[in-house]
Amino acid sequence: MTAAPAQAASKDKPAPAPAWLLRHPLLRPLAALAVLLLIDLLAIPGFFHLSIKDGHLYGSLVDIVNRAAPLMLAALGMTLVIATRGIDISVGAVVALSGTVAAMLIGGAAQAQTPLGWAMAAAMGAALLCGLWNGVLVASLGLQPIVATLILMVAGRGLAQLLTDGQIVTVYHEPFFFLGGGHVAGLPFSLTVVAVVFAVIALMMRKTALGLFIQAVGINPVAARLAGLKTASLIVFVYVFCAACAGLAGLMISSNIKSADANNAGLLLELDAILAVTLGGTSLAGGKFSLVGSVIGALIIQTLTYTIYALGVPPEVNMVVKSVVVFLVCLSQSAQFKHLFSRARSA
Amino acid sequence: MKSPYFTPLVTLALLLAMLGIGGAVYPGLLSVQVILNLLIDNAFLLVLAIGMSFVILSGGIDLSVGSVLALATMVSAWLLQVAHWPPLAAIGLVLLLGALFGGGMGAMIHYFKLQPFIVTLAGMFLARGLCYLISINSITIDDPLYLAMSQTQLGLLGGFVSPSALIALGMLALAVFLAHFTAFGRGVYAIGGNEQSALMMGLPVARTKVLVYAFSGFCAALAGVLFSFYMLSGYGLHAQGTELDAIAAVVIGGTLLSGGYGYVAGALSGVLVLGTIQTLIAFDGTLSSWWTRIVIGALLFIFCVVQRLMAIGAARRAA
Amino acid sequence: MIEAAQAVAPVLELHGISKQFPGVNALSNVTLKLYAGEVHTLMGQNGAGKSTLIKVLTGVYAPDGGTIVMEGREIRPGSTQDAQRLGISTVYQEVNLCPNLSVAENMFIGRYPRKFGMLDWAGMRARASSLLEQLEVRIDVRAQLSSFPLAIQQMVAISRALNMSARVLILDEPTSSLDEAEVQLLFRVLRQLRDQGMAILFVTHFLDQTYAMSDRITVMRNGEREGEYACAALSRLALVNKMVGAPDASEHAPALPHPAAAHEQPATLLRARGLGRKGALAPLDLDIRAGEMLGLCGLLGSGRTEAARLLFGADKADSGTLRIGGRSHPFASPREAIAAGIGFCSEDRKHEGAILELSVRENMILAMQARAGLLRAIPLREQQALARDYVKWLGIKTADIEAPIGSLSGGNQQKVLLARWLVTRPAMLILDEPTRGIDVRAKQDIMDYVSGLCRKGMAILFISSELPEVLRCSDRLVVLRDRKACGEYQRGELDDTSVLQVIAGEAA
Amino acid sequence: AKALTIGFSQVGAESEWRTANTLSIKDAAKKEGIHLKFADAQQRQENQVKAIRSFIAQRVDVIAFSPVVESGWETVLREAKAANIPVILTDRAVNVTDPSLYVAFIGSDFVEEGRRAGRWLLERAARTPDRTFNIVELQGTVGSAPAIDRKNGFAEVIAANPKLNITRSQTGDFTRAKGKEVMEAFLKAQGKSINVLYAHNDDMAIGAIQAIEEAGLKPGVDILVISIDGVKGAFQAMIAGKMNVTVECSPLLGPQLMAIARDVVAGKPVPKRITTVEGVFPAEVAAKELPNRKY
Numbered sequence A: 001m002t003a004a005p006a007q008a009a010s011k012d013k014p015a016p017a018p019a020w021l022l023r024h025p026l027l028r029p030l031a032a033l034a035v036l037l038l039i040d041l042l043a044i045p046g047f048f049h050l051s052i053k054d055g056h057l058y059g060s061l062v063d064i065v066n067r068a069a070p071l072m073l074a075a076l077g078m079t080l081v082i083a084t085r086g087i088d089i090s091v092g093a094v095v096a097l098s099g100t101v102a103a104m105l106i107g108g109a110a111q112a113q114t115p116l117g118w119a120m121a122a123a124m125g126a127a128l129l130c131g132l133w134n135g136v137l138v139a140s141l142g143l144q145p146i147v148a149t150l151i152l153m154v155a156g157r158g159l160a161q162l163l164t165d166g167q168i169v170t171v172y173h174e175p176f177f178f179l180g181g182g183h184v185a186g187l188p189f190s191l192t193v194v195a196v197v198f199a200v201i202a203l204m205m206r207k208t209a210l211g212l213f214i215q216a217v218g219i220n221p222v223a224a225r226l227a228g229l230k231t232a233s234l235i236v237f238v239y240v241f242c243a244a245c246a247g248l249a250g251l252m253i254s255s256n257i258k259s260a261d262a263n264n265a266g267l268l269l270e271l272d273a274i275l276a277v278t279l280g281g282t283s284l285a286g287g288k289f290s291l292v293g294s295v296i297g298a299l300i301i302q303t304l305t306y307t308i309y310a311l312g313v314p315p316e317v318n319m320v321v322k323s324v325v326v327f328l329v330c331l332s333q334s335a336q337f338k339h340l341f342s343r344a345r346s347a
Numbered sequence B: 001m002k003s004p005y006f007t008p009l010v011t012l013a014l015l016l017a018m019l020g021i022g023g024a025v026y027p028g029l030l031s032v033q034v035i036l037n038l039l040i041d042n043a044f045l046l047v048l049a050i051g052m053s054f055v056i057l058s059g060g061i062d063l064s065v066g067s068v069l070a071l072a073t074m075v076s077a078w079l080l081q082v083a084h085w086p087p088l089a090a091i092g093l094v095l096l097l098g099a100l101f102g103g104g105m106g107a108m109i110h111y112f113k114l115q116p117f118i119v120t121l122a123g124m125f126l127a128r129g130l131c132y133l134i135s136i137n138s139i140t141i142d143d144p145l146y147l148a149m150s151q152t153q154l155g156l157l158g159g160f161v162s163p164s165a166l167i168a169l170g171m172l173a174l175a176v177f178l179a180h181f182t183a184f185g186r187g188v189y190a191i192g193g194n195e196q197s198a199l200m201m202g203l204p205v206a207r208t209k210v211l212v213y214a215f216s217g218f219c220a221a222l223a224g225v226l227f228s229f230y231m232l233s234g235y236g237l238h239a240q241g242t243e244l245d246a247i248a249a250v251v252i253g254g255t256l257l258s259g260g261y262g263y264v265a266g267a268l269s270g271v272l273v274l275g276t277i278q279t280l281i282a283f284d285g286t287l288s289s290w291w292t293r294i295v296i297g298a299l300l301f302i303f304c305v306v307q308r309l310m311a312i313g314a315a316r317r318a319a
Numbered sequence C: 001m002i003e004a005a006q007a008v009a010p011v012l013e014l015h016g017i018s019k020q021f022p023g024v025n026a027l028s029n030v031t032l033k034l035y036a037g038e039v040h041t042l043m044g045q046n047g048a049g050k051s052t053l054i055k056v057l058t059g060v061y062a063p064d065g066g067t068i069v070m071e072g073r074e075i076r077p078g079s080t081q082d083a084q085r086l087g088i089s090t091v092y093q094e095v096n097l098c099p100n101l102s103v104a105e106n107m108f109i110g111r112y113p114r115k116f117g118m119l120d121w122a123g124m125r126a127r128a129s130s131l132l133e134q135l136e137v138r139i140d141v142r143a144q145l146s147s148f149p150l151a152i153q154q155m156v157a158i159s160r161a162l163n164m165s166a167r168v169l170i171l172d173e174p175t176s177s178l179d180e181a182e183v184q185l186l187f188r189v190l191r192q193l194r195d196q197g198m199a200i201l202f203v204t205h206f207l208d209q210t211y212a213m214s215d216r217i218t219v220m221r222n223g224e225r226e227g228e229y230a231c232a233a234l235s236r237l238a239l240v241n242k243m244v245g246a247p248d249a250s251e252h253a254p255a256l257p258h259p260a261a262a263h264e265q266p267a268t269l270l271r272a273r274g275l276g277r278k279g280a281l282a283p284l285d286l287d288i289r290a291g292e293m294l295g296l297c298g299l300l301g302s303g304r305t306e307a308a309r310l311l312f313g314a315d316k317a318d319s320g321t322l323r324i325g326g327r328s329h330p331f332a333s334p335r336e337a338i339a340a341g342i343g344f345c346s347e348d349r350k351h352e353g354a355i356l357e358l359s360v361r362e363n364m365i366l367a368m369q370a371r372a373g374l375l376r377a378i379p380l381r382e383q384q385a386l387a388r389d390y391v392k393w394l395g396i397k398t399a400d401i402e403a404p405i406g407s408l409s410g411g412n413q414q415k416v417l418l419a420r421w422l423v424t425r426p427a428m429l430i431l432d433e434p435t436r437g438i439d440v441r442a443k444q445d446i447m448d449y450v451s452g453l454c455r456k457g458m459a460i461l462f463i464s465s466e467l468p469e470v471l472r473c474s475d476r477l478v479v480l481r482d483r484k485a486c487g488e489y490q491r492g493e494l495d496d497t498s499v500l501q502v503i504a505g506e507a508a
Numbered sequence D: 001a002k003a004l005t006i007g008f009s010q011v012g013a014e015s016e017w018r019t020a021n022t023l024s025i026k027d028a029a030k031k032e033g034i035h036l037k038f039a040d041a042q043q044r045q046e047n048q049v050k051a052i053r054s055f056i057a058q059r060v061d062v063i064a065f066s067p068v069v070e071s072g073w074e075t076v077l078r079e080a081k082a083a084n085i086p087v088i089l090t091d092r093a094v095n096v097t098d099p100s101l102y103v104a105f106i107g108s109d110f111v112e113e114g115r116r117a118g119r120w121l122l123e124r125a126a127r128t129p130d131r132t133f134n135i136v137e138l139q140g141t142v143g144s145a146p147a148i149d150r151k152n153g154f155a156e157v158i159a160a161n162p163k164l165n166i167t168r169s170q171t172g173d174f175t176r177a178k179g180k181e182v183m184e185a186f187l188k189a190q191g192k193s194i195n196v197l198y199a200h201n202d203d204m205a206i207g208a209i210q211a212i213e214e215a216g217l218k219p220g221v222d223i224l225v226i227s228i229d230g231v232k233g234a235f236q237a238m239i240a241g242k243m244n245v246t247v248e249c250s251p252l253l254g255p256q257l258m259a260i261a262r263d264v265v266a267g268k269p270v271p272k273r274i275t276t277v278e279g280v281f282p283a284e285v286a287a288k289e290l291p292n293r294k295y
C-alpha cells in the first residue's frame, strides 16, 4: 500500500519536506544508481571523463545512456503492460522483426531501395501489428498474457529470419545510421528519441485519464469495468504501445550496428525490460507504476553491464556479479530489510 | 477462467487430436515408442513443471529453475568426476542444495517482501554464474550408476521407458498427493487465491511460501539429476531457457499464472503438448530453422485458442 | 447477570491500547473487558476504530502501546494464527476467505480433518454441510466459494468461526449483508454459544440488533473509548448521542445539502420487458419513472442483484428488451448503461467496487471520468474540489483525499463508492445495499440525501436487506421470489409484517 | 534403388555461419537426390537428442548432426547403434567412451583455428621485435566449445612471445551488438593502449570495428583486427582496410557429408576423422578471394 503517488498527484503535494523526500518511491532506485556510479568513480579511472570528439560528447557516460536507450524504450512500454497486470515477453522478437523489416526494405546498398521514411514506417507498422495481435489475444480471447505473448516470442523471430533467410542484413545507407548513432547538439540522437517518447507518454498521463484508467484496470479489473471503463481497449492499447516502443528500439539497435541480426537482436531484452521496471519500483502485480522509475531501472542495468566490462571482470564471473548486484539492489529497496538492518545495528 | 476443472480435460482431448492428426500425416508417429519417447525425453521438464506448478499456484513464479537444473548437473558432475563422491551421496547433496537454494529465494521473497520475478531472475543469473565458476567446460560423467540409469530400458507395452521417466511420473503422483491431500498443498492454493485472506484465516503463510520455493528448487535439482542421467554430463549451458518451457507447460496445462486455480496434474498435459509439437516438427523434417519457430508458434496459437474457446463454450453451457 | 459476570475475572482484557496510522490516530488508550458467557457489542461511527481494535486484538496489527491480557496472562498475538491458537476466533469485517477454494475447504482451512495422515475430504464436506445447516444454509459445499453471493460467503465465514472450539468469538459486522431471517438464525446460534460460556464481541451498526443481542455495550468515538454501559441501562437515543458525541454533532457529520424538489414529471424512464438471463433471472417486466424510488425486495438469493446487474449491463441479458427514455438499449456493457445515464453501486465493495490502492479522490471520480472519456481529463483542481465536497457532505473520515481507499474503514469506503455514483449525476441510480456497514447516523443522512435526489427527478432502484428501510423509502415495491418477480405494491400497501409474508410466499 | 534418407539435426540458426552450413547441407542433399530430414534444435542439446530419437523411430538410413556440446551423447548413440543406423558427426566432435558409436566426423578444429590466428599475430609481431602488443579478446558465448577452444589455441601460440599480452577478455556472445558494446567499454577503459583485437568470430569483430571507428581510431591500422570464420562481411571489411586477417572455418560441409553418407551405406570404409580444408586469409588476399566466397 506504500505505492507511488500517481503522476498527477505528486505534482500537488505540499512543499517537499525532508520526510516526504525520504519516503519518495524513486529514492531507492536512484540511490542504487548513485552507488553504482560511485563505485565506477572510484574503481575506473576516467569514468566520468567527457571529451568532445568530432563535435559530440564522448565518454563512458555517453555510452551508457546510448546503450541504455533501447532498453529504456522497451521498459517504458513494458511498464504500462505490467501496470495492467500483464506481461509481454515478445519484446525481443518485435525488436528483431522491426529491425529486419527496415533493413530489408532499405537494402544492402548505399542508396536505399525503399525511401528511408517508408522503410521505417513499415517497420513500425509491423511492430504495431504485433502489438495488436498480442492485445487482441489477451483482451478479447482472454489468453493469459504470458502464453499470448509467448506465441509471438517464438514465431516473431522466425518471421524475421524468414525475411532474411537467416542472414545478417548489413545496411550501407548512411541516413539510417542517424537514429542509433547520430548526434544532436553533441548528444546521442537515441537519447532524444527516448526523451520524446517519455515526454509524450508522461504528457498523456498528465493531460488525459490514461494513467488512472490503466491503474484501475490493473488493480481491480472487475470494479473498473463496472465503473464504465473500456477495459478491453485499454489492454489492447498497452500492448500496442509496448510493441511500438519495442519496434522503435529495434530500429535503434539495427541502426546502431548498421545491420539487422534477426537471430540475436534484442535477445532476452524482455527480461531486462521487466527487470528494469521492477527495479524502478513498479509491482508486477499491476496497478501503481512509475515511468521515471523504469527509466532509472534501465540505467541501473546498463551501468552495471558497463561496469562489469570496464572493471575487466572475467566473463565467467559476469553472471554471479550481476546477480549479486540485483539481489543487493532489491534488498536495498525492501523496507523489511532496512528494518532488520537498523534493528541489528541498534542491538 | 471460472472452470478450472474443465481445462485439463480439454487439453487432454486436444492432445489426442493432435497426435491423431500427426499420426495420419506422418507414418510412424503413432508407434508406442514414439509416445513413450515423449515421456523419456521430457522427464526432466515434467519434474521442473511440477515444482513450477506449486509456485504458480501460490501466486508466484520461479525463473531460476532452468539454471538450477544446469547447476545441479554441474555440481553432480563435479562431485562424481573431480571429488569422486559415491553417486548416491552426490545426488542427495545436490537435491539438498537445490531445496536450500529455492528456500533461500523463498525466504527473501516472503520476509523482505520482494517480487518473486526479480528474486528468481537474480537466482537464475546466480545459478548459471556458479556453473561457470565450477567449470566453463562440460564435464562428462562416467559413473556406473549414472550410466546404468541412462541406458537401462524398462520394457513397457512393447516399447521401453527410462528409469528417469518413471521417477518423473512418481514425482507427479507425489505432487498430486501433496497438492490435494495435505494441508501444505491446500495452503498453497489458499495463498494463491488470496494471500491476505490466507493470513487472516491463520494459515502459516511464511512457512508455506518458503517451502513452495524450496520444493521448486528441489524439483529443479531433481530435474538436474534426471538431466544428467539423460546427458551424462554437467554443463553450464544445459537447458537454457527451460524455465520458460516449464512455465508454458504449467499454463497450457490449465493453471492460472495469477495463482490459485489449476491442477498439478495439468503439468503433464502441458509437457506432453510441448513435446508433441516438437515431435511433429521432427517428423516433418522439411522445416528450416525459421519455419520451425513459426510452426511452433502457430501450433501453440491454435492450441491455446481452441483450448480457450472450448473452455468459454463449456462455461456458457454450464450457466 | 451482569453483576454475576463482574464477580469473575474477564476472559480478555485490553488495557490502554493505542495504534497509529500515518496521519490517523486510529486507537488511543482503549480499554475493554470481555467476560465469559456474555455478548459485548462494540459501537461507534464509521472510522471510530472498531475494526482496528479487533485487528490489534487478533494479531493482524501490532499495537503501538498497551497490553492484552487473556485469563490473567499477558498475550502478544503476533499473527492471526497465534490468536486462533489462544482460542480467539474471528470473523473480520470484509469477508476474508479464499474465492478459489470450495466452501467446505474455506471452513476448514488451517485445521483440516485428517484420516490416515491425508486430508479427509468426505468428512470435511459432511461436517461443513452440517455446520452450515445450523444456519439453514443449504448449498453444495463442494462448489467454489466465488460462485456464491456475498451473503452466503458471509455465512460461510461465520460458520467457520463458530466451528472453532474457541473461548472468544469476535464478529465484525457479520450481519451487514444478511437479511432479517438470517440474522435471527445467527442470533439463535450466538445465544447458544453464549450460554455455553463463550465470550462474544460483536460489532454492528444496527441498533435493533444491538439491543436484541448484547449484554453490554462499549461505545467508541474517534479512536477512544467513550464508555462502557450495560445494555439495559442505555436508551437508544443516549447510545446514538454517545456515539456521535455531543448532541450538536453537526461538525462531525454536517448535514447533506438537500436538493430542492423538482416539479413532478412522472415519465417512464426505464422500461424492461421480459428481461432475463438463463439460470439467473426469469424474464422480468419493470418500469421505473423519473423521480421515483423503486424498492426491490426478496430473500437472500431471490435474484435482486441479478436483476440489477442485468439492468446495468454488467451481465448480458439473453432475453427481453430494455428501453430508456423511449430508446431501445440492449446493454452489452456497463459502459453503455452509464452513457445512458445509469449508475450502479454494487453490493460487493471489495471485489466490485473499491480500487484499493487508488486514492479516495481517484476512486470517487473514476466513473465520472470514464463517462467523460479518456481524453477529456477532469482538471485536477475540479477533482479535488469534488472529492473534498463529498468527503465533507458524506462525513467520510479520511486523513487526506489522496489517501488510498484501502486505508479507510469499511463504512467510509462504502461512502466513497456511493459518492462515485453521485458525482456522475445519473438519471437513474441502482443502489444494491448502499448502506452496508454505514453507521446509524450517516445512514439516515444518506437515505435522506438520496430521497432528495429522487424528488429532484432521479430514478432510484433500491435494494436492501433491511426491510424497514426499503418500506420507508420506496414509492413502489417489487418483490422477488426464486428469481422471479412475484408482486408489485404501492407505498403503504405493505407493512412490516405483511411484507415478510409476501416475501416468504405465504400471502395469497 | 530407394532414395537414401539422412536425418540431420542442426544446432540452430544462431549465426550466418550456421545458416551457410545448413544451406550447404540442404543443397548438397538435393543435388545428390538424397532425402533429407532436417531438424533444428534451437541451440538445445535435449532437442537434438529428441530429434535423433525421432530419426531412429522413422528408421532413416543415416543420422548426422552437429552436436551442441561434446558430452552427453552415449545413450542416444547407443540407441542408434542398436537400430543399426550409422551416425556421422559434423562440425564438432563428441566425447564418447566407445568410438564405434559414430562412423565419422567431418569438421573443423577450433583449437587449430585459434592457433592459426595466434600464429598470424606472432609473425606480424616478429616484424617489430621491440614493440609490445596489448591484445583485447572478444570471446564467444561463455562455455561454448568454439569459445573455449579458440581462446586456448590462441593463448597457447602467443605464449611464445612475452611481448604479446592479453589485457582484457570479455564475452561478446558471438553477436555484432555485444561485440560493439564490449569494445566500446574496452576503449573507454584502455583508450589508445589497445593494439590488437582478437575476436572469436567475424560478427563480433565487425561490431567492434564500428566501436573503434566511433572512438576516432582506425581499425586495421591503429588496432589490428584478427578474427575467425571468414564470412563475406569480413572480406569486405578487409578490403576496406578495417580488418587484418580472418581464419577460415568452413561451413560448407554438405558435399562431403553426402559423399561419406553414401559410402557408409554402401559399406565402404571411411576415415574416422575428416578435417575440412581451411585457409587463413589476410587482408592482402581479400579482394582476390571475395568473389570465391560462398557465405
Ligand SMILES: Nc1ncnc2c1ncn2[C@@H]1O[C@H](COP(=O)(O)OP(=O)(O)OP(=O)(O)O)[C@@H](O)[C@H]1O
Pocket (backbone or CB within 6 Å): C021, C022, C024, C025, C026, C044, C045, C046, C047, C048, C049, C050, C051, C052, C053, C093, C397, C398, C399, C406, C407, C408, C409, C410, C411, C412, C437, C439
Ligand atoms: N491500514 C490502514 N492505514 C491507514 N489508516 C487506517 C488503516 N486502517 C484503518 N485506518 C484508519 O483508522 C481509523 C479507524 O478505522 P476502523 O477500520 O477501525 O474503523 P471502524 O470503526 O471499524 O469503522 P467502520 O464502522 O466503518 O467499519 C479510520 O480513520 C481509518 O481510516
Ligand SMILES: Nc1ncnc2c1ncn2[C@@H]1O[C@H](COP(=O)(O)OP(=O)(O)OP(=O)(O)O)[C@@H](O)[C@H]1O
Pocket (backbone or CB within 6 Å): C136, C137, C138, C139, C147, C148, C149, C150, C151, C152, C177, C298, C299, C300, C301, C302, C303, C304, C305, C306, C347, C465
Ligand atoms: N439460503 C441459500 N441457500 C442456498 N443458496 C442460496 C441461498 N441464498 C442464496 N443462494 C444463492 O444465491 C444466488 C443468487 O444470489 P443473488 O445475488 O441473486 O441474491 P440477491 O437476491 O441479490 O440477494 P442478496 O443480495 O441478499 O445476496 C444463487 O446462486 C443461490 O443459489
Ligand SMILES: [Mg+2]
Pocket (backbone or CB within 6 Å): C050, C051, C052, C093, C172, C409, C410, C411
Ligand atoms: Mg470496521
Ligand SMILES: [Mg+2]
Pocket (backbone or CB within 6 Å): C149, C304, C305, C306, C347, C432
Ligand atoms: Mg444481492
